[in-house]
Amino acid sequence: MLDSEYLETLKQDGLYRSHKQISEVDGVRVKVDGRWLINFCSNDYLGMATHPEVINAAQQSAQTMGVGSGSAHLICGHRSAHHLLEKELADFTGRPRALLFSTGYMANLGVIAALSGRGGLVLEDRLNHASLLDGGLLSGARFKRYQHADIADAEVKLTAASGGGLLVTDGVFSMDGDLAPLPKLADLAQKNNALLMVDDAHGLGVIGDQGGGVIEHFGLTVEDAPVLVGTFGKALGTFGAFVAGSETLIETLIQKARTYIYTTALPPAIAEATRTSLTLIQQESWRRLKLHENIGFFKQTANRLGLSLMPSDTAIQPLLIGDNKQLMDVNEAVFGQGFWLGAIRPPTVPQGKARLRITLSTHHQQQQITAMLEALAKLLLIG
Ligand SMILES: Cc1ncc(COP(=O)(O)O)c(C=O)c1O
Secondary structure, X not given: OOOHHHHHHHHHOOOOOOOOOEEEEEOOEEEEOOEEEEEXXXXXXXXXXXXXXXXXXXXXXXXXXXXXXXXXXXXXXXXXXXXXXXXXHHHHHOOOEEEEEOOHHHHHHHHHHHXXXXXXXXXXXXXXXXXXXXXXXXXXXXXXXXXXOOHHHHHHHHHHOOOOOEEEEEOEOOOOOOEOOHHHHHHHHHHOOOEEEEEOOOOOOOOOOOOOHHHHXXXXXXXXXXXXXXXXXXXXXXXXXXXXEOHHHHHHHXXXXXXXXXXXXXXXXXXXXXXHHHHHHHHOOHHHHHHHHHHHHHHHHHHXXXXXXXXXXXXXXXXXXXXXXXXXXXXXXXXXXXXXXEEEOOOOOOOOOEEEEEEOOOOOOXXXXXXXXXXXXXXXXXX
């Protein structure tokens, strides 16, 4: 239903959503309304979206294969670029197979519905990404949530279900930046005959010496976490997603995952760009090192300035504000000073937990981080 009063209420409550338009990009600098800003809200953590070799791979592929894939994978959309990318993702994650999806959102919807029967249980961390929560809600299964990272609560809810179920978690929580307690969740799943599904959209490429994400970080096997989802729109700098796991998992998804079956395959040029990016993030480990140096520098500087951060060691660094309107005021003021931060409000985060979501990149310079934090400290601590 169209309801202009509803829109008005959202505006009054500081909850209205709108987008800004970027007209030019130069690394972490972006031009909005004719003004250059430093971008602190992109998930392009390693700067791969503008890597010349990644751009070149997309261009070359589009020239020879065309732009669109023309069809779903199971009709005639599956090109050799997709096939090779799936093989390379399987190697990268150390899993028998991988399967491409058009977006992470679609991967999560499709996988959860395909792996949870009607009447079965889908159990999720309360702070999981919206696509995982929507996947649980839409799956037709019994959908429950446990308190954030609370193993005891997850155990009560899983054992009450007596027998199996799908236990689902973000690897790195997208709005908080903390890591899921994966070894304990893997234990819990195994003891209760449940299947653990990990969405590592924000860990892949960033965490682990090789960029293998939370699975590498915690040294987990495919038996510990049988279903792994990764996305390309973040550290890999392109677009799309994949699921990696056993032969049986992938063949099941091909037969059952509706968001795989009934949609056009990724443009092959994107698959080629992603292949190049996947190779480069392994070769250019300096990108990860520089990003982690920037994360350390950011935390140290925020502490020195008296800004209190949430507990995160990842590229996602939230600064809790609480009130929605105050958040929007602060965000607009720093934007006016040339820094673009994420302003995250309910329902993306719980009521009263509105926050600035600051994301760091390999390409940020320390003086840019300092200037942004000084501007924030002035606004928040001096007023
Ligand atoms: C944890 C997580 N999973 C999935 C997604 C969705 O991925 P995509 O943007 O490819 O749809 C996102 C964000 O976009 C995310 O943060």
